[in-house]
Amino acid sequence: MTSPDLTGRTVVITGAGRGLGLAMAQRVGRAGARVVLAERDAERGKAAETALRAEGLSAEFVTMDVADEMSVSVAVEQVATAGPIHGLINNAGLADGVGGKLFQEITVAEWDRIMAVNARGPWLVSRAVLPHLVDGG
Template structure:
């Protein structure tokens, strides 16, 4: 189904070293995209990029610390030096070990760190990518990865939930502002997905999701990538400002 749907498109994916980002990168490569992958996890990113190159795909990889505006600026300058982009997937986020405490117990420094990476980082990455996305023959695509936790208000995960709610609201504002630049901005909100970043999640949360889904089964990374590819492709050229939960029917939007 996805073969060739991104052929000739240069797509940047952040947080691509492992987990959901790695799965999206693999699917986009299989769909014909030329990839620019970034992450703070340099060794794991190099391994992911090397594996995709070994399969014959065109892949660039670079270090970007999304909490550091200078790192974003320098990294995106390198991306720009090699040409325009057709799509940006803002997948990088701080998700590991950010939950488990009530709003009264939450550490302020951790709150600030989550907001730096998950909210400010998405804004700065998108802002830096806009000149590379506009002006082409086809629409530029921005896909911001949120979470269905922001749609149902998951407890004991306050900063993460707030950050992903901000991503949803910010994306709608971006869609309004960037439409005149021929850029679509949409959001994918996955449910609890079995990847490295969720290894710390307690079993009761997995059980809660399993009991509440319309579709049986534990969510895997490859349950999400098809929706992302659709939003990066020409098939979604008249879709912007939308939030698509991909969670097996745990939350309806």
């Protein structure tokens, strides 16, 4: 499968510090895009940035907790100071520490956190990025 040429494009990927997000960041970066690694875990985000740059790719880490409106807003505005945004991958989510539990074993605090990250998070990020996607055509 051939990749599209993403030269000159900026793509934000949430939860890009490891796993699927990091794999997508590598793929998008190799297609020529400026990749924004939006990650809550700074150590992970920095390590991902270093790994992509070592490959000669355009990558930058920005701290973002997708569940936190202010964190999302500050991060997106920071990214947008460098120009329009052309793509968003809402990847961040709680995938571990949740599986394997019966539903009656999940606490209310865990339920609320999962909903905040996995459901509200993509909405918050999409809402913040949308005007910049429009700017980017």
